[in-house]
Amino acid sequence: MKLVWLPSAVQDLAKSVEYLRDRANSATVNRFALRVHAVASRLPEMPYMGHVTPEDARFREFHIPGSTINLIYRVMEEEGEIQLRSVFDTRRLRVDDWD
Numbered sequence: 004m005k006l007v008w009l010p011s012a013v014q015d016l017a018k019s020v021e022y023l024r025d026r027a028n029s030a031t032v033n034r035f036a037l038r039v040h041a042v043a044s045r046l047p048e049m050p051y052m053g054h055v056t057p058e059d060a061r062f063r064e065f066h067i068p069g070s071t072i073n074l075i076y077r078v079m080e081e082e083g084e085i086q087l088r089s090v091f092d093t094r095r096l097r098v099d100d101w102d
Contacts (some may be wrong), residue, residue, distance in 0.1 A: 004047040015090040
């Protein structure tokens, strides 16, 4: 399977990085971004490591330990891909629909 970062996930990550830039040094911001990418890159190897979301059973959610970040994604078996929909910061309100 291949990992596809949807524009919504790229935008979410950019917002989180921007938020951190105002509050942390550049080394911390870089570590954060690298960690998100490292965990996301493991999804093709273990697509079911996240749990099904309570909002919508089509989506899975994986919490990055030691962070406030959840990766929201959908396993698209027929397409052979994992669509990363959101890099969700749990400090934000949850959304009703990730489509």
